[in-house]
Amino acid sequence: MGLNGVEVIVNSSASHAELRKLNTRLGLIQNCTRKLGGIYIYANATGVDGEARMMFDGSSMILCNGRVLSQSAQYSLKPVEVITATIDLEEVRSYRSSISRNVQGAAQPEYPRIECDLSLSYPTDEVLFSDKLQLSREISLKILDPMEEIYRAEAAYLWQYLTRANAAGYFLALSGGLDSATVALFVFGMAKVVLHSINSGNEKTLADLRRITGEPNLTVKEPQDIVKRLFHTCYMAAQHSGNQTRSRAKRLTESIGAFHSDINIDGTVAEHEKIVEQALNFKPRFKVEGGSAAENLAKQNIQARNRMVIAYEASRFFDYQNDETLFPSV
Known part of the structure; x- marks a missing residue:
């Protein structure tokens, strides 16, 4: 051409x-x-x-x-x-x-x-x-560094997915480990980008925030004001959970402003294991208790899958997260 x-x-x-x-x-x-x-x-x-x-x-x-x-x-x-x-x-x-x-x-x-x-x-x-028209000058292309690009991409995707789905927010099973902590920080990054967009005069962003929170007159001054309305984290403790991971999860949510709850899943795990024991006439054990590598993996997966089911159910009640009778804060 x-x-x-x-x-x-x-x-x-x-x-x-x-x-x-x-x-x-x-x-x-x-x-x-x-x-x-x-x-x-x-x-x-x-x-x-x-x-x-x-x-x-x-x-x-x-x-x-x-x-x-x-x-x-x-x-x-x-x-x-x-x-x-x-x-x-x-x-x-x-x-x-x-x-x-x-x-x-x-x-x-x-x-x-x-x-x-x-x-x-x-x-x-x-x-x-014309005394106003001027030829455009060459500019330096703004190319984000890899970490900033990942941060901004996650922020934009999380926000637009949330507003498109018209959902109440995000729920995260926060273990106190690196993976779930990173996801929590992505949500906090989304809140920072949303706040910057609002402060820059983007009325649509503010309108979307008011719509999904159900607060028609909402004003926000810091990212935590957004996070506490859109993000529920939950520490799901089991038999071998430690105080260190519980403390990490709590301190992280306090710093980013998320609504946080702490529950124990030992009861559901025990009932699940009873079903397996009755069906197979066999009780799996952790490796430290003398079990095999396969038993150890199966025991860990039972906990992980129960956490997944609880997370799915708890996320359905996101709108009630401020009800202390449903989700007691810690």
Whole structure:
């Protein structure tokens, strides 16, 4: 298309999010416009798709002759972002005349053209006599470092999934270990991004928060104000749980502002094991009690699966999390 004289290329894209993918996109677009000259408008989708199976990271761009002139945010909570750039088409023509492309262009088959009665520029007199219009200058593309990209991607996905599903919030079985603690911090990161969006004047974000919390006049001043309304953590203690993991879970939830509960699952685990013992006439034991590796694994899985079932049921009562008779806080 460039060899056939096309000066402005518009790419309406839906490129899914992937760690460090923005670098690849930029390299491809820059190389093609640097080699052939031209204006490239890359308009990428943003947010999650209809069923929340795929996420798009936005970061739309306008480039001219390999130079980035404008860029939208990556992993934004805004449903739509508009970016603009003021460009002189003569720059494209001058650039193309300075590189070795004329022979190649002349050898290309004629590209199909459709004549349209439209203009992409201001009227000539407005351009010549305007004291406001200025050509856009090259900018440095903002590329998030890997940790920030992971943080912002998780925040955007969690928030948009929550608002799309019209759910009351998130429930997490918090063990005091690294994995569940990381997930808890992702939710706290979501709250920080939501608060920043609200403070930046995004009325839709505030409206969505009020809708899912059921508080039409809600105002928030810190991330914890959001977390305590949308996040319920639960420490599910068993026979061999230690005070150290219980303390870690409690201290983490206190710092991020989550609603926290502490329950004991020994009763459900014991009843489950009774069923297995009656069916097989055999009582599995932990390895430290003399059991085999298979018995040890089975015993741990019984606890994990019971925690999963309890988490599913408890999450159904998220709306009642502030009722001390249902979920006594600790």
